[in-house]
Amino acid sequence: MSGPWTEWDHLLKVDPDKTLVDGETFEDVCQTGTDAIAVGGTTGMTEEKMATVVEACGKYDVDLYIEPSHSNAVVHDDSLDGYLIPIVFNAGDISWVTGAHKEWARLDDDIDWARTFTEGYIVLNPDSSVAEYTQADCDLDAEEVAAYAEVAEQMFGQDIVYIEYSGMLGDPEKVAAAQNELDDATLFYGGGIHDYDSAHQMAQDADVVVVGDLVHDEGVDAVRRTVEGAKDA
Numbered sequence: 001m002s003g004p005w006t007e008w009d010h011l012l013k014v015d016p017d018k019t020l021v022d023g024e025t026f027e028d029v030c031q032t033g034t035d036a037i038a039v040g041g042t043t044g045m046t047e048e049k050m051a052t053v054v055e056a057c058g059k060y061d062v063d064l065y066i067e068p069s070h071s072n073a074v075v076h077d078d079s080l081d082g083y084l085i086p087i088v089f090n091a092g093d094i095s096w097v098t099g100a101h102k103e104w105a106r107l108d109d110d111i112d113w114a115r116t117f118t119e120g121y122i123v124l125n126p127d128s129s130v131a132e133y134t135q136a137d138c139d140l141d142a143e144e145v146a147a148y149a150e151v152a153e154q155m156f157g158q159d160i161v162y163i164e165y166s167g168m169l170g171d172p173e174k175v176a177a178a179q180n181e182l183d184d185a186t187l188f189y190g191g192g193i194h195d196y197d198s199a200h201q202m203a204q205d206a207d208v209v210v211v212g213d214l215v216h217d218e219g220v221d222a223v224r225r226t227v228e229g230a231k232d233a
């Protein structure tokens with residue numbers, strides 16, 4: 001399977017539990033030049049907050065996805081291009097590998113499987129909320145990260161492998177090692193990208209760089225510079 005992400009360089013992750021910079025709108029957020037927007041976050045996620053941001057972004061011409069952190073954060077909307085569902089390969093608690101997914105399948109009769117895609121996450125910042133929630137084993141060397149990436153693609157058929165350093169800039173050597181082991185899967189990198197140089201650096205090895213907090217902390221001009229960095233790499 002090859003999805004639209006094979007054409008992406010940059011993905012902007014908007015957290016419905018955070019505010020935009022004063023004076024900026026969702027229209028501005030949709031016009032940063034990013035290839036797609038994913039709405040999601042770990043903490044404080046509700047269906048209402050998710051729906052508000054999806055509705056606000058759905059009016060503009062940008063590919064729009066949700067990345068729910070649990071089944072109660074899922075919203076169905078015609079403006080969505082799809083659902084990105086994490087599977088945390090280095091989670092300490094099986095809920096984040098299959099348990100939450102089983103609950104979603106049990107509770108939601110409207111799942112649109114044709115637009116539902118999984119992401120094989122490797123969570124590496126021990127101080128992030130996602131690491132805490134999933135009890136991820138973040139103490140992995142480059143060889144182990146690469147092996148998780150290989151297993152995700154070859155044994156679990158993941159078309160997206162996601163190195164997640166949410167909140168900090170990660171180790172490029174681990175990103176390079178993962179890329180080295182992948183055949184066809186698309187490698188996402190997210191965490192701490194804050195300017196042209198950090199985007200450019202991570203895009204050397206990642207296929208898609210993900211930018212999150214920057215849009216909430218610094219705003220759309222800063223995001224635009226990361227788009228340039230990713231596209232130039």
Ligand SMILES: CC(C)=CCC/C(C)=C/CC/C(C)=C/CC/C(C)=C/COP(=O)(O)OP(=O)(O)O
Nearest residue numbers: 041042043069070071086096100101129130166
């Ligand atoms: C089955 C369904 C519907 C969902 C699967 C849910 C799973 C397995 C989630 C895995 C872990 C997770 C919570 C992913 C959410 C995406 C993510 C990593 C967002 C970044 O969050 P942080 O930046 O750590 O958190 P905050 O910014 O909210 O503090």
Ligand SMILES: O=P(O)(O)OC[C@@H](O)CO
Nearest residue numbers: 166167190191192212213
């Ligand atoms: O918020 P930042 O640190 O940019 O991380 C982006 C994304 O990978 C979070 O899931």
Ligand SMILES: [Mg+2]
Nearest residue numbers: 041166212213
């Ligand atoms: Mg975050």
